[in-house]
Amino acid sequence: MQDSRILSSFHDVAGPASVLPLSQMPGHRRGGELVFQTCQLGVVLRAVLFVQAIVWVVALFGAQGILGWLERLAVLTAASLPSVLIWLLVTCALKRAIGRLPMPGQWAAGVVIGAVSAIYGCGLLTWTGLVSPAPWLASAASGALVSAVMVAGLVWRARAMAPAGTTARLAELQARIRPHFLFNSLNSAIALVRAEPAKAEALLEDLSELFRHALADTQEAVPLHQELALAEHYLAIEQVRFGERLRVEWNIDPKAGGARLPPLILQPLVENAVKHGVEPSPTGATVRITTQRRGSVVVIKVTNTVPAGSGAPGNGLAQDNVRQRLALLHDVQGRFQAALVDGVYQVRLEIPI
Template identity: 45%
Template sequence: MHDTGASTLFDDLREAVTAPDLTQEALQLCRSGTLLRAMLLVIVVLGVGLLFGARGPASWLGELSAAATVAVPATLLWVLMACAARHLIARAAPLVQVAAASALGAVAALVLWWPMAAVDMAPGSTHAVAPALTGALLAALVFQSERWRQRARLPAAAAARLADLQTRIRPHFLFNTLNTAITLVQLDPKRAEEVLEDLSDLFRAALGALDQATTVGAEIELSRRYLAIEQLRFGRRLDVEWDLDANAATAKLPPLALQPLIENAVRHGIEPADKGGTIEIRTRRRRDRVLISVTNTVAAGPSRPGHGIGIASVRERLRLMHDLDADFRCGLTEDGRFRVSIGLPS
């Protein structure tokens, strides 16, 4: 039997309502969402600034277009450099982090401004001081806005942790599993031990750290254990089809992102159906993306309505981990089945 460890529900609840600190990995710069927000912020600030000296709408649009020829590629270059140096920046004190981001912004602005100045196409001042200072200030503003955004997200992360605990610790599942194990003790002691081991692993994962990433492969293994327990309860009524791509196993997922989706499929697709149904779990890697889907048949009659907390929690934690790089969809397919689809970077 596996050691259940010292983690308790009360410890996990206390951790869930305690906001974590901004660690080295907390401020993510290597994301498409960061680039989009940086581009938008730079253009807005430049546009507002140029309004003060514009002689009219046409003049303002012309000056903004000229400034954008430097600002947009400079912003892209700054994000790339900040992403490459993110681990070094994260080790420094907060003021040093802002100073480093500003210095990279100045370098990015000058790298784009100098070639244009050499052929007399640079917008604005003919001196390097102006683009360097502008790049430094905009970089500091973007960097600090990402920090503020991350701090604003921490309460949402804590709420998602609490929602997870509420949805994943299901008394009826625990009682059903224990009753199954008690029945098997006399008939098949070895199988009863395996059931309790699977249950122990599931609860260890449920009460573990929710702020540490896991992998698709680990989530698949945990889901196999969960379905092995449910298979004993439903027997032939539960048909599980696995279609897995080994190349997708290393992609990062929040802990227990897959098992709640499969549990929903069991509760709403298999349990209410007299003849049971089928659950299909599929993973695929497509270039730099990993696709995961959980599909279940739908009972013909009315099923017990759910609150959608489990699906909402998984969606929120995917967004917290992968930002705009994560894609989450759910709904009925053309053939009347229910499917949850996840797309994430590999």
């Protein structure tokens, strides 16, 4: 199965179950919360844009016409941009040390670093002769105030991620571990017990491995090679059900195996490919899983042929789940795309490495 057209179209867009204690739930940290996730590209962009928006408004005060506003904007940007970048770099470098502090201590650290960074920016203006006399106190106060607002945003973001990650995981488990899947898998094993006991044993082993990972994995992120192994177990089970109707192709780049992604995120995509590609087709379908490392990005593709006359598969619940979990882990650096082109449905993920 060739997917060159899909590639070109995408390339253009740059129990009783055991109950886990709270300390083992996804997103939970022992001790202090890791609030200062300022190393992430999305956080950096939002912080710079937020400060720059403030600068644009402040520059309006006292400006005489558009030229006066542009002049004040240039001066304020020359002070604020280095300051916010220093604040981001320092909090990124010290995030784990700051994370060990109690929450009031983290707030204080962020505000103090902000005040010092603003004083540095004021010093730059004074040294270049753009400002005289130097407004040291005003700069420190404004830096502390803006830093307090950014810390508040980071605290809100850190606390929002934990329940969102837990809810997404529960929804994903409910969507994936469906009773009919277990029923069909066990029926396949029962049908093979007398005729082909070795195959029945292998199927039950694959099923056991799949559910072991699904019910026991509580990590925030897992390597890609682990997700691929889990998908292989799932496809081995479905191969017993569908036989020659399910044709699987693998194209795996060993260099991509270390990429980190949310646990149990690949298997629902593979399940969708089987459900909407193989099940409704009397002749079956081809499911292809491809991974490739491109510089600092790993591209993962799950494609399946679709019966003639079929539209885009499903109602998108599983895909929305995957998209949200990917955004929680990688923010703007993680990408999710899906499209149906010429009878081939492809889901494409981009993961930073």
